[in-house]
Amino acid sequence: MGAVAAFALSLPRRVPSVIPGFGPTMGLTLAYLSLIVLLPLAALVIKAAGTTWSQWGAIVTDARVLSALGLSFGAALVAALINAVFGLLVAWVLVRYPFPGRRLVDAVVDLPFALPTAVAGIALTALYAPNGWIGSVLEPLGVKVAFTPLGVVVAMVFIGLPFVVRTVEPVLHDVDLELEEAAASLGADRLQTFLKVILPSILPSLLTGFSLSLASAVGEYGSVIFIAGNLPGVSEIAPLLIVTKLEQYDYVGATAIATLMLAISFTLLLVVNLLQKWRRGRMGG
Amino acid sequence: MIGIHEDEARRLALAALFAVVLALGMAALMPGAQAAESRTLLNVSYDPTRELYQALNESFARQWKAKSGEDLKINQSHGGSGKQARSVIDGLEADVVTLALAYDIDAIADKAKLLDAGWQKRLAYNSSPYTSTIVFLVRKGNPKQVKDWGDLVKPGVSVITPNPKTSGGARWNYLAAWGYALDRNNGDAAKAEAFVAALFKNVPVLDSGARGSTVTFAQRGLGDVLLAWENEAHLALKEFGSGFEIVTPSLSILAEPPVAVVDKVVDKRGTRAVAQAYLDFLYTPEAQEIIARNFYRPRDPDVVKTTQGIFAPVKLFTIDDVFGGWTKAQTAHFADGGVFDRITAKK
Numbered sequence A: 001m002g003a004v005a006a007f008a009l010s011l012p013r014r015v016p017s018v019i020p021g022f023g024p025t026m027g028l029t030l031a032y033l034s035l036i037v038l039l040p041l042a043a044l045v046i047k048a049a050g051t052t053w054s055q056w057g058a059i060v061t062d063a064r065v066l067s068a069l070g071l072s073f074g075a076a077l078v079a080a081l082i083n084a085v086f087g088l089l090v091a092w093v094l095v096r097y098p099f100p101g102r103r104l105v106d107a108v109v110d111l112p113f114a115l116p117t118a119v120a121g122i123a124l125t126a127l128y129a130p131n132g133w134i135g136s137v138l139e140p141l142g143v144k145v146a147f148t149p150l151g152v153v154v155a156m157v158f159i160g161l162p163f164v165v166r167t168v169e170p171v172l173h174d175v176d177l178e179l180e181e182a183a184a185s186l187g188a189d190r191l192q193t194f195l196k197v198i199l200p201s202i203l204p205s206l207l208t209g210f211s212l213s214l215a216s217a218v219g220e221y222g223s224v225i226f227i228a229g230n231l232p233g234v235s236e237i238a239p240l241l242i243v244t245k246l247e248q249y250d251y252v253g254a255t256a257i258a259t260l261m262l263a264i265s266f267t268l269l270l271v272v273n274l275l276q277k278w279r280r281g282r283m284g285g
Numbered sequence B: 001m002i003g004i005h006e007d008e009a010r011r012l013a014l015a016a017l018f019a020v021v022l023a024l025g026m027a028a029l030m031p032g033a034q035a036a037e038s039r040t041l042l043n044v045s046y047d048p049t050r051e052l053y054q055a056l057n058e059s060f061a062r063q064w065k066a067k068s069g070e071d072l073k074i075n076q077s078h079g080g081s082g083k084q085a086r087s088v089i090d091g092l093e094a095d096v097v098t099l100a101l102a103y104d105i106d107a108i109a110d111k112a113k114l115l116d117a118g119w120q121k122r123l124a125y126n127s128s129p130y131t132s133t134i135v136f137l138v139r140k141g142n143p144k145q146v147k148d149w150g151d152l153v154k155p156g157v158s159v160i161t162p163n164p165k166t167s168g169g170a171r172w173n174y175l176a177a178w179g180y181a182l183d184r185n186n187g188d189a190a191k192a193e194a195f196v197a198a199l200f201k202n203v204p205v206l207d208s209g210a211r212g213s214t215v216t217f218a219q220r221g222l223g224d225v226l227l228a229w230e231n232e233a234h235l236a237l238k239e240f241g242s243g244f245e246i247v248t249p250s251l252s253i254l255a256e257p258p259v260a261v262v263d264k265v266v267d268k269r270g271t272r273a274v275a276q277a278y279l280d281f282l283y284t285p286e287a288q289e290i291i292a293r294n295f296y297r298p299r300d301p302d303v304v305k306t307t308q309g310i311f312a313p314v315k316l317f318t319i320d321d322v323f324g325g326w327t328k329a330q331t332a333h334f335a336d337g338g339v340f341d342r343i344t345a346k347k
Helices: A002-010 A022-048 A053-060 A063-096 A102-109 A117-128 A135-141 A149-174 A177-185 A190-219 A222-227 A238-247 A251-283 B002-029 B047-068 B081-089 B102-111 B117-121 B149-153 B168-184 B189-201 B210-218 B230-243 B263-269 B272-281 B285-293 B301-306 B319-323 B326-334 B339-345
Strands: B039-045 B072-077 B096-098 B134-139 B225-229 B244-247 B251-253 B259-261 B315-317
Touching (some): A063 A102, A063 A190, A063 A238, A102 A149, A149 A190, B039 B081, B039 B272, B047 B272, B047 B285, B134 B168, B149 B168, B168 B251, B168 B319, B230 B244, B263 B272
Parallel strands (some): B039 B096
């Protein structure tokens, strides 16, 4: 009897869908995605298509462009790593420990999503400027945050935090406490339990949060522009260079940088996706 | 059967509701559809003129009502000068543009052909009904003793100015410094470049716009000197109180923010007469007084006399005299690979 049941369960089953009609919903999905995402991106690529490859290459390999791209992607990477660590911590605390005011803390996590980015930038600059609350403490220690690349990282950490918390939280919620108890009863210490039991199950969502945080930080303009100092070659982000080109009515130059950023971001997201797939394959899940 | 009828009726009702909502939405989106009898004008301007045009518009609308009986509503749009010009090029229907630089209106004429290339000759004084200049805002008591441009390149003097690559106002700052250096060095361009390079070595932050720089200087407490439009400096004094004072250098640039009617738009919207009257109004004594009260320098000689107390005397040079016009200055200094890129790359 048990064997029959197990066999029946192992047979592939057609999962009944909640939304009826695959055809219409798929059609709608594709049309919607095309209109909202693909069409604007296509317009961007078509605008850039007016340049030859050598022109395009000359624009994007300019020393100033390279340094701005380096800052944008470098700072975004650092910010995403910080978010991955501390976002996980925040999610952990929110899921595992009931404490007074938890709902409030939970709501605070979403604030960077809700706040207009320019407002965030101005507020952060006010805090970290040499005469601001935090800046005035750091300044005597020789740490300059506002108007340096470090300020760029701070702004990117701010806007990227909710991505990690919100993607990790539900998964962490689903991790069975019993698994941890089992691990403990088999003699694993807490670090082992975390590394071998908990981390593998939340890693995919952590990676997703990381890549979302990274992607949004790369393109971030509003909050970064106020705190960055915008000095050429030092604290100038790539989106600012795009604005600079537009200010000269140089649409070609602006789209050239934009397409390169798009390509890099897309590649990064793809790599993260592949990593996840590879990991899932190894886990046999 | 009844069920089907009900179903059909519900569908019909839904469809009707949808049609009504759609029609309402379209009507709301259609420009001018809801208020055919009252006229509107759109003035696309740059950032620091918001208060100025609020005062001017009120006065002009009153005059226009008295003359033609028509209710006139003038809408204002403000933003960075270059960004505003791009919006007009991309289809924002501006009846008139009142921007920070002739270069930006040239771009509208050149890229979108919305007005012809000779637009700047159409109105008096290079189509600039008011002028301004670049002055210094320093902290109370002027602790670094900044009196003139020469003091800005001294070591230890920190200067705040926006980025000339993104801010029209900052281009005036830069060119003013350049003009001063040329004047002091008998027109030696290499020495002027060295001077401006030394000045920008003293700049710790390049904000993207003029208002951002004012905030950096006045609220964040950064820098010893803020390079600013004269009207912005007066406004900052009014807004941020007594912690600052204005220093007017011995020599500065005559900033001429130009205005123009956008031909293609006014012909399409049938607003040419009122748009033209609006710009002509800017030259009348009444408007010139409002202009002076908003700390822009008026053109009308009589108004200049009566408002002399507001503005410190300063020797002024024009961009045409020293740089041969905006387009030339733009290409030589601010285009990619131009002088500004060169001096900031050296850092």
